[in-house]
Amino acid sequence: MALTFFRGLHTHSFLMYPSSFLSRKNGMLYCTMKSIRGQTETQEKSQHQLKVSTQTQSRKHDDIFKNFEAIIGIETHVQLSTLTKAFCSCPYNYGAQPNTSICPVCMGLPGALPVLSTKVIESAVKVGLALNCNLSLSSKFDRKQYFYPDLPKGYQISQFDIPIATGGYLDVDIPLEFGGGHRKFGITRVHMEEDAGKLLHTGNGSFSQVDLNRAGVPLLEIVSEPDMRTGIEAAEYAAELQRLVRYLGVSNGNMQEGSLRCDVNISIRPIGQLEFGTKVEIKNLNSFSSVSRAIDFEISRQALLHSQGQADQIVQETRLWEEGAQKTVTMRKKEGLADYRYFPEPDLPGVTLTEEYVDGIRCSLPELPEMKRRRYEGMGLNMQDVLFLTNDINVADFFDSAIAEGADVKLAANWIMGDIAAYMKNEKLSINEIQLNSHELVELISSIKGGTISGKIGKEILFELMAKGGTVKGLIKEKNLVQIADPVEIEKMVDKVLADNPKQLEQYRGGKTKLQGYFAGQIMKESKGKANPALLNKILLEKLNAKS
Amino acid sequence: MLSSAHAPRLVRFPSHCLLRPINSLHTAQSSPLPTTTAPSSQILTIRKSLLTKQTTAVDLAKSFLDRIRRTEPQLNSFLYVSPDDVVLKQAEELDNKIKNNEQLGPLAGVLVGIKDNICTSDMPSTAGSRILKNYRPPFDATAVRKLKQSGAIVVGKTNLDEFGMGSTTEGSAYQVTANPWDLSRVPGGSSGGSAAAVSARQCVVSLGSDTGGSVRQPAAFCGVVGLKPTYGRVSRYGLVAYASSLDVIGCFGSSVADAGILLHTISGYDKFDSTSSKREVPDFTSQFAGKDYLESKPLKGLRVGVICETFGDGVDPEVILSVRGAVTHLEELGCFVTEVSLPSFSLGLPAYYVLALSESSSNLSRYDGIRYGNQVLEDELNSLYGHSRAQGFGSEVKMRILMGTYALSAGYYDAYYKRAQQVRTIIRDSFKAALERNDILISPASPSVAYKIGEKKDDPLAMYAGDKMTVNVNLAGLPALVLPCGFVEGGSTVLPVGFQMIGAAFDEEKLLKVGHIFEHTLQVSSAVPPLVADELTR
Known part of the structure; x- marks a missing residue:
């Protein structure tokens, strides 16, 4: 035609x-x-x-x-x-x-x-x-x-x-x-x-x-x-x-x-x-x-x-x-x-x-950027965070639903603006295009807070979640990533590392206490990153300083 | 019943004008002139003879095609006539339907002429302009679609003043149409082709368009019934726009019944035209079924207002005499007649021309030679526009575009367009008030009968003045019915006079009722011009 x-x-x-x-x-x-x-x-x-x-x-x-x-x-x-x-x-x-x-x-x-x-x-x-x-x-x-x-x-x-x-x-x-x-x-x-x-x-x-x-x-x-x-x-x-x-x-x-x-x-x-x-x-x-x-x-x-x-x-x-x-x-x-x-x-x-007709439309209006900014401000976020989160309505929605599920405001904001934003930027994806959903972010945050996994493991899981999807619980189980918080098990690893590094142990006891970090790293490696860092350090110090 | 011997009628209409009514078109049966027979509806007659198998759609179509072939060289009513095989094929399909006892549409077998500014997908639609030479729209106008759905056969596209801008049909880029009553006279315009075609029985009914009187004035000039519906009653979708706020598609028929049945077919809300009305269309066709008016005063109590401003200076005395005769007849039918004064009436003409020309200057902007129609190839854009439009438009159209452009220009808008809109409101209000006190208003349809071809061609103001009876109705958006009410001597022949009945908005039903009774108690509207009278009375 x-x-x-x-x-x-x-x-x-x-x-x-x-x-x-x-x-x-x-x-x-x-x-x-x-x-x-x-x-x-x-x-x-x-x-x-x-x-x-x-x-x-x-x-x-x-x-x-x-x-x-x-x-x-x-x-x-x-x-x-x-x-x-x-x-x-x-x-x-x-x-x-x-x-x-x-x-x-x-x-x-x-x-x-x-x-x-x-x-x-x-x-x-x-x-x-x-x-x-x-x-x-x-x-x-x-x-x-x-x-x-x-x-x-x-x-x-x-x-x-x-x-x-x-x-x-x-x-x-x-x-x-x-x-x-x-x-x-x-x-x-x-x-x-x-x-x-x-x-x-x-x-x-x-x-x-x-x-x-x-x-x-x-x-x-x-x-x-x-x-x-x-x-x-x-x-x-x-x-x-x-x-x-x-x-x-x-x-x-x-x-x-x-x-x-x-x-x-x-x-x-x-x-x-x-x-x-x-x-x-x-x-x-x-x-x-x-x-x-x-x-x-x-x-x-x-x-x-x-x-x-x-x-x-x-x-x-x-x-x-x-x-x-x-x-x-x-x-x-x-x-x-x-x-x-x-x-x-x-x-x-x-x-x-x-x-x-006008009133009907007025009632159906969504929360507008200005209102959202004022609300986020009221939640204690600084203006930089507020502007970032409200810039894209999809990001704001993601954030809002995470908060609605009880996530910590500041932690959720940090995760979104940090690793998640960086990933989206690198992969040139929008927040709706990544595989992670807000529910799993909430899970992730609480798993770290509750000590199930370390922050480091949390980051690794996050990237997996963003790229491939899945659930936090599933990934932890699948990869056997649950944090080792059993003192006996950690003690075994500490003992092994100390035994494997007699020279460094001697130097430490000779006053080179900076080596504590080296030992901690080796033990973490031994645990494949799963050892509870606080417990690890506590046991390590005890062992290092033990007079034997 | 008012008998044929009713004395006043014979006084009003010279006996030689009492021509035979057309009640049997397709048969060659000869009978003595039944001057007492009421003018019958061709549509209803055709339907009856098809259903009773007295005739076939093919025979019927052939008789019209023959008549077109014979008369068209003298009349030039059509810009395009559908090829015989196309028409006959549609007729054959109808005959098969009849044979198989299938349901027939209300206009089955009725041959219709369509004014060439109404879009038809299977025929050219030029609006009488060179700029749309050979243009074929990809769609049917809503009115045409409805006609086809109701079984009508479109026989061709009728001539008009370019884009509807004129009152004589001499403004067509292609040909001049002659008045069937006197070939040396104009048929009126702009729907002159549609009026002449119905008058000369080249088709049963036809569609026209009425922006300032373009259906009513040619109906009067050609002695047929012309119906201008209320603005919004009929969809304008597919009507090539001249002045959008005034344009309506209108109907021509040889009887009030035919015009009414045609209107009923094309009326109603159309989602493609947001100015079309959602009002229900009453079935005003039932009243046309062969009723005799036995009461002596069938219009008893009807309040008729005669617009006194329309009987003054500049109106031919014979026209006044004829219309006064029609008023007397209405009184005899029981109407209560009074004189009505509309002081704003004379403001209508200038207001109409300012508004119509302003809108047309805008509506005709789309003919720029870029997408369709006439294009003059040029290297530079403005020359392409200029030359395409200069060669595509005729002089009357150019003049109207210039005047409209002027009226809308910054600094002039308030003095012209805005002022004219204010006048339009005054006119609308005054008509509304007059129609609250009266059921219908009466005026002549035109200040004169048909004049000679070429007579007013170089005097546009004289031509514009001829529209003064009709333009007010468009400004007020009201329905109006024009029907023949007499004849005047015009040299070698007689020329028909038409009078106009104006009704309240969306009250076409009342106009049709009054018109139907009027013509049934008077023989005039079924008169046929001498050109075809011999053949039809043979």
């Missing part, structure tokens, strides 16, 4: 090789990216941010910076992970073959009409509530009109003057390495709209092709107040939004796939000046670190122009972040405001919400 009714800009080869190749490449990219990203993503990125910001800020620039204040606002597009597109029943799968998930509605064929999926409203209400917004009980859709080949109807169904949610805020905790502290960033509005398709350009540029798989996929546009002042703040705002939509389950929030897209608006002004400087928009920000770095670059670019008396060269424009060159470049200069000729979408009835 697509072949018959679809044409590229060039009339032939619409579904031909180049585009499918591109999509397959994307597909592979997705797999590798998926394993790289994960709950450790922001942590990793944050470290980058730290390095980069120290790199780029020479002392001279620091002085220039000090005299300016940056005003930053972010426009975020969140792709909703509803089963169907916003206005038709086509599914959307990232990386699918071009034009395999299209129908008359999302192709904009003559006579086709949009019908809103109620799931879109549900997601918008969830996000609106989670962002502490006022909901418009009566809103509507509008048409935003412009021509582009990836926009099949010649207009985008969006919301203009009555967005579904307005006037909220987002709580963000800045990590300690960036100075820490709590911020509240204002949310101007949240509105629903549909995504456009994608253009695929051929290598030699002779023609382009249109892939409409993404056309009609529901988006939420979330516009922040211009409340951010640094690249870090902006990146943390974006990361918090990602957490929020993932916690709510409304989007996978994946920046690489374009499920979460951030456009940054930034201007700077000399400190003390009331009026704002000229606003510049930055696009093509594919990670939180690029958000942060692009802003830092842009601040220094604009500050430098100011300090050189060339402030007039800061013009209202859209700039593109070039990841390779680590700089922003002009994409298009704006000549006044584009006229989108918005008017109410006549094909869709108004969006009316009842109080009951």
Whole structure:
């Protein structure tokens, strides 16, 4: 069907090789990216941010910076992970073959009409509530009109003057390495709209092709107040939004796939000046670190122009972040405001919400990142632990269920943030992909605490559990790992080691008491690590110091 | 019963206009002109003769195909006629069903014409535009799907003003359709092809679309029944959009019963159109089963409001005379007639044109030459857009896109679009109030009868002014029924006059009832144009 009714800009080869190749490449990219990203993503990125910001800020620039204040606002597009597109029943799968998930509605064929999926409203209400917004009980859709080949109807169904949610805020905790502290960033509005398709350009540029798989996929546009002042703040705002939509389950929030897209608006002004400087928009920000770095670059670019008396060269424009060159470049200069000729979408009835409907959704909201952080803080965890555990909802869930089973808070946190996190990072797995479940972690912790196994054995078992699964009890039994706590048995081993090392025993008794550690090691080895360390040392000391 | 000798009727309608009603299409039986016979429903007649095996679906289809072949060179009602074998195959299947005593759909064997801006998966759907030349949709419009399910046979796609933008059908990119009553005159528009086809009995019934009068005005010009349903009664899915908040699919028939049965078939909620209504569709077809109106005042107590603003300046005196005659007839049927004033009536035309053109400028954005339709290859994107659209659209469409774009532009929106919406609310409220005091409202369907081809082609404002009787109804979203009520002399021949009955939202049932009784007590609506009259009365 697509072949018959679809044409590229060039009339032939619409579904031909180049585009499918591109999509397959994307597909592979997705797999590798998926394993790289994960709950450790922001942590990793944050470290980058730290390095980069120290790199780029020479002392001279620091002085220039000090005299300016940056005003930053972010426009975020969140792709909703509803089963169907916003206005038709086509599914959307990232990386699918071009034009395999299209129908008359999302192709904009003559006579086709949009019908809103109620799931879109549900997601918008969830996000609106989670962002502490006022909901418009009566809103509507509008048409935003412009021509582009990836926009099949010649207009985008969006919301203009009555967005579904307005006037909220987002709580963000800045990590300690960036100075820490709590911020509240204002949310101007949240509105629903549909995504456009994608253009695929051929290598030699002779023609382009249109892939409409993404056309009609529901988006939420979330516009922040211009409340951010640094690249870090902006990146943390974006990361918090990602957490929020993932916690709510409304989007996978994946920046690489374009499920979460951030456009940054930034201007700077000399400190003390009331009026704002000229606003510049930055696009093509594919990670939180690029958000942060692009802003830092842009601040220094604009500050430098100011300090050189060339402030007039800061013009209202859209700039593109070039990841390779680590700089922003002009994409298009704006000549006044584009006229989108918005008017109410006549094909869709108004969006009316009842109080009951909103209350129902309010009651079904999960614990959000901010609440979780405050709760963990109340449990006595420090902010570093709190931020780590709450960053990924799956990690938080793992932790919460371990706690619910009675695990010690600090011990559970340490295991998760230590060995488990390290393993996930090395193996590029998420916490749901490792074989260990929270119940076995609780078992492990209590087995160590109860003295059944040593901490060392515990670590060994942990890796086995993460890689292959199984139960703590089963592994201890299977490998015969139960700690040796029988004094008679340990005494035998002590005796054997002492007898095997007469020379060292002589040296010890001659005053070289440091050798106690050597003996302890040998005995532990003899016990295959199973001897109870305290008992071992007690018996060893007795034997070493015995006058015989 | 009001007999044929009822004196006033003979005064209102010159005797030469009292043409023979069509009560037996397929048989060649000749009988003296039964001027007293009520206009019968072709659909019900066909059903009866199929079930009683007086005729076969194949014979019936052949007779229509023959008539299309004979008349089409003069009329040009169709942009596409289904090949004989395709039509006859469907008819054969029906005949087999009849032979096997299988259940028949309510429109079994009925040949239907479809306006070419309504999508059909097995025929081109060009909307009368060059930009959609040879375009074949991958789906049937919901209305078409329902017709096919009810056993109807789609015989072809009828001509129209490009995208429905016009009142003469001269705006088609492909051909000019002639009025069957006078080939030198327009059939009206934009559904001129559908109206002419039913008038000339090229098909039994047809679908049109009505954004500002595009079903009702051509029905009046061609002397057939035209029904514009309430907005939301019929799904718009598959109707190529002109102005989404005003567009409705409407029905043409040679009797009120046919138009009503057709409407019943295509009505109802459609999950593919979220502006379609979930209201239940009452069975308004039962009242058409051959009833005689024995009471002398079958419409006793019905409150009829005559909209006085529609009988003023700019309306032909003969039209006024004819419609006044229809009002008198309604009074004789027992209606309680009063004059109603709708002071906002004259605001309808400008408000309509601002809103319709604004919406159309947006709805026609999708014809960009990228995915389907006419594409002019260019190296640069804007030239591709520009040339594809410049060559694909006709001048009337271009003008409307420009005006609509202007009205929606920043700085003008409040003065035009927003103001027009406010007027629309006023009009809707005033109609609602008038329909609380009256059961139906009456006006002429058009200020004039059919005019000459080319007469208003270069005078768009004169053409737009011709819509003043009908646009208010679209703005208010109400149902309206147009039926013939007389004739005026038009040179060598006579030309039909139509009057409009406007009902409350979703009260098509009442309109159809009144219309049915009206035509059953008057012979006019079954009149056939001279072009085919000889053949039919043979």
